[in-house]
Amino acid sequence: MLPDAFRTAGSASFTEFLASHAPDQLPRARAEHTGALDGVTHGTTIVAATFPGGVVMAGDRRATMGNVIAQRDIQKVFQTDEFSCVGIAGTAGLAVEMTRLFQVELEHYEKIEGTVLSTDGKANRLATLIRGNLGMAMQGLAVVPLFAAYDLDLGVGRIFAFDVTGNRNEERTFHSVGSGSLFARGSLKKLYRDDLTERETVTAAVQALYDAADDDSATGGPDLARRIFPMVAVVTADGFHAYGQDETAAIADEVVAARLGAPDGPSAPLI
C-alpha cells in the first residue's frame, strides 16, 4: 500500500517531499558525515552565451583529482527540462547529484501542477539547492552551477550565475564558471557580439574553452587523438538540443586548424 505520506496533500516540490518523507535521500542530510577531502573529482570550465532566439552552453570534458586527470570525457552540461540546462563546475559528485535533484524538482512540479515553472522560478529553486550545500562548500566541496534557459514568455535566452550561498545574478550576454572561467570570460569578452548566429555563438564558446584550456591546467582542450570534444548544448524556442559528436568535431577542428597558424586565436581590433 502507498504510505500515507504519498497521499497527503502537500506542495508540488519534490525536495520538500523528500525532506518530509525520505530526508536521508537529500544531499544536504549527509553533509555532517563527510570527513576526508582527498581524492575528490572536480569539474572545470563551463561557458554560456546568448544569441538572438536562444542560448548556448558549452563545457570542456576534463575532470581533475588534484594534479591527476580523473576523467577525459566527463559530461558537465545537463538538460534539466525541455527549455533549460545546467552546467556544473566544482565538486563533481555533489554537482551531479544536485543537478539530478533539480531535474526531478522541475519535472515533479510540472506533473503535479500541470504547468511549467517560470524561468525565474526555476532559477530560484536552483539557488535554494545551492544554498543547501553551503555546509559542504565551507569544507571546500563547493558546487557552482551555471543555469541557462529559453524564456517562453519573453522569447529570449537567459543565463543565471550563482555563488556558493545561492546568490543569483542574471547575465544578459555571456558568462563562465569554473577554474578556467577567468580566461574563458576574457576570451568571450573579445569575441562575443549580440548579433551572432547560433553557429557563430557556438564557435565563440569553443574558442573560449580553447583559451581556458590554453592557460588553465585543469581545463581540457579538444582531444584530437581521442576525438573528444567540448559538450555543446543549445536551448531555443524548439527546446533543448545537444550537439552530436560530429557537429562539435566539425567546429572544434575548424578552431584548432585556425590556431595552428595563430596560437592565440583571432585578434580583436584595437579601437
Place this chain on the structure above:
Amino acid sequence: MTQQFYVSPEQLMKDRADFARKGIARGRSVAVVRYADGILFVAENPSRALHKISEIYDRIGFAAVGRYNEFENLRIAGVRLADLRGYSYDRRDVTGRGLANAYAQTLGTIFSSGGEKPYEVELFVAELGDTPDGDQIYRLTYDGSVADVRGWGVMGGTTESVEQWFTDHYTPDLDLGGALTLARAALGHDDTAPRDVPAESLEVAVLDRSRGQLRKFKRLPDATVTELLEG
C-alpha cells in the same frame, strides 16, 4: 442505547461495491487504445484545467474516472512514488507494474477496511514498451483488482454499448488518426441514440514511441485533435 445489527461480510462487501459502482457510472467514459506508435488516451472532458489523463513518468500514463479528489489523490501519490524511485535508483527502474501494484494494494486496503468509504474510482495505468510487444495496460477497479487490457479498454459511464462499438470496429495497427476517430465514435455510443462528441470537449493524450525525448507522454492540443479527426 443503540443496537448493532449483524451484517454478513458478503452483504457488507456487496453494499460497498454497489456504492462504488454507482459513483463510477455517473460520469462519462474514458478510453485507452493501442495504436501503431504508442498508446492513446481519450476522455470526454469539457474542463481544460481538471484533467482525467496525466503523465506519471517517462513511459507511464494515467487515466481515471470517478470522484476527482480521490483519483487526483492517487495520481499525485503515483507521481511521488515514481519520482522517488527514479531519483533513488534509475529512471529505467520505474515500471508500470510496480505502480499498478501500489495502486491495487491501496485501493484494496481502502475497500475492505471498515473505517473509510471505498474510493469511487477506476484507473488505467499504461506503460509504453520499447517495441509494441512491450506495451502494458492495466485496469484497476475500486476494490483493488487488476486486469490486463489488450488492444483497447473503456471505463466509467455506460460502458456496454461503447465496448460493443470497439469490439466491432477495432483493428490492431491503427494509426493515430484512426485510433482517435474510433475512440471518439465509441465514446459517442454511450446513449440510446449515438451522438457526435465535439472535438473541443475531448481530452486527448498519447504515449508516443516515436517522440525523441525520454518523456514519451504528450497532450494533444485542440488544433491537433481537430486536424487528426478531419485527416
